[in-house]
Amino acid sequence: xxxxxxxxxxxxxxxxxxxxxxxxxxxxxxITISGKGIEIKTQxxxxxxxxxxxxxxxxxxxEIEQNEGLIWYRVSENMYVAQQAGVTFKMFS
Numbered sequence: 001x002x003x004x005x006x007x008x009x010x011x012x013x014x015x016x017x018x019x020x021x022x023x024x025x026x027x028x029x030x031i032t033i034s035g036k037g038i039e040i041k042t043q044x045x046x047x048x049x050x051x052x053x054x055x056x057x058x059x060x061x062x063e064i065e066q067n068e069g070l071i072w073y074r075v076s077e078n079m080y081v082a083q084q085a086g087v088t089f090k091m092f093s
Contacts, residue, residue, distance in 0.1 A: 023077055025062035028092060031073050032058050035086025044072035044080045051079050061089065 021027060036055045041048040044067045059081065063074035071083040081087055 022060070022062070025074070025077070027060045027062055028064070029061040029090050030058050030092075031061055031075065031081060032088045032090070033081075033086060034088065038081060038084070038086055040075065040079045040081055041072075042078050042080075044070075044074070044082075046070075046082070048080075064089075 033054050033056060037053045038055070039050045040052050040054060042051050043049075044065045046068055059073075059075040061073045061075060065072045065074065065080070072080045073083070073087075073089060074080055083089065
């Protein structure tokens with residue numbers, strides 16, 4: 001398995017185990033990825049390096065940014081997902 005995916009899965013396990021923050025970042029919502037090959041970027045930019053691609057899963061969201069005309073969801077310390085077909089965001093109240 002890809003090292004980045006393993007590290008990301010460890011963070012998801014920590015969050016799903018009841019933690020509401022990872023490395024000081026508080027979870028504000030979650031995204032559901034309902035497509036294949038959704039790119040996770042290292043920065044909130046289309047030109048940033050793709051850290052990994054994900055298929056059909058949920059991810060915690062810690063921050064929302066707007067860049068390059070897109071909304072970006074921060075799902076880990078250095079991982080961002082752009083709003084697009086196959087990505088649904090849910091804000092916690």
